[in-house]
Amino acid sequence: MSNFAFSRRTARPQPDAPLAYGKIAHRYDHAHRRWLRGTGRQAQDAFDGAAAAIVQPGFRVLDAGCGTAAVAKRLIRLCHGHIDAHLLDVCPEMLKATGPMRAEKRLGRLEDIPFPQGHFDLVTCAWALEATTRPLNALRELVRVTRPGGMVCFVSSADFGQMPLVQRMVHRNVQRRGLGRLLTPAEIADIPMLFPKAHVRLMHINHSSVLGLIRKETRGSAGKEACGSAGARPCMSKH
Secondary structure, three states, X not given: OXXXXXXXXXXXXXXXHHHHHHHHHHHHHHHHHHHHHHHHHHHHHHHHHHHHHHOOOOOEEEEEOOOOOHHHHHHHHHOOOXXXXXXXXXXXXHHHHOOOOOOEEEEOOHHHOOOOOOOEEEEEEEOOHHHOOOHHHHHHHHHHOEEEEEEEEEEEEEOXXXXXXXXXXXXXXXXXXXXXXXXXXXXXXXXXXXXXXXXXXXXXXXXXXEEEEEEOOOOOOOOOOOOOOOOOOOOOOOO
């Protein structure tokens, strides 16, 4: 955990993120591509690679905080349509912007996911935890709806200190508009402790993002791991 041993700063309260995202749903994809070019491309590529390595045909997959469902659409294409895809977002305008696709669409909050325990083989969450008021509660819910032995794969904006000025300005603009915030060092450090029986792997990417992989415990299993080197390949767990 030495890579994540930072001062325990507190998070600022967030404005109404669903309302803010609803206003930009019609142009979200364009805005998100611009944001990735400015600060998140490396983390997005690592996340996409990790999710692609985990998913298999026949999996039941939840794209949580789906936005326009870019993650689910990539996984569906990768498996030639042979996954049972489900979409969850708190913003109805975002769900509408996903367009026609073979997936169940649910309106709901990450902190209170409307699916039963152990329902999914893979749960993905890209750039959504930081838009919630309680990101660690949301992460507990992502793990709750994952089956034993299944995987949660997430990527989030995060504060590791010494962020380049351009990235810092981009993130401040996002927070000012009510679209999200950086996860704090304290929140990141707490993640492995939330799931003491799970395999937890974290990667610090480019000073401003964290990639997380959580393999939910099976009966009789235990263990937790963390790693964090910028630019490294994703840490994977076989399942």
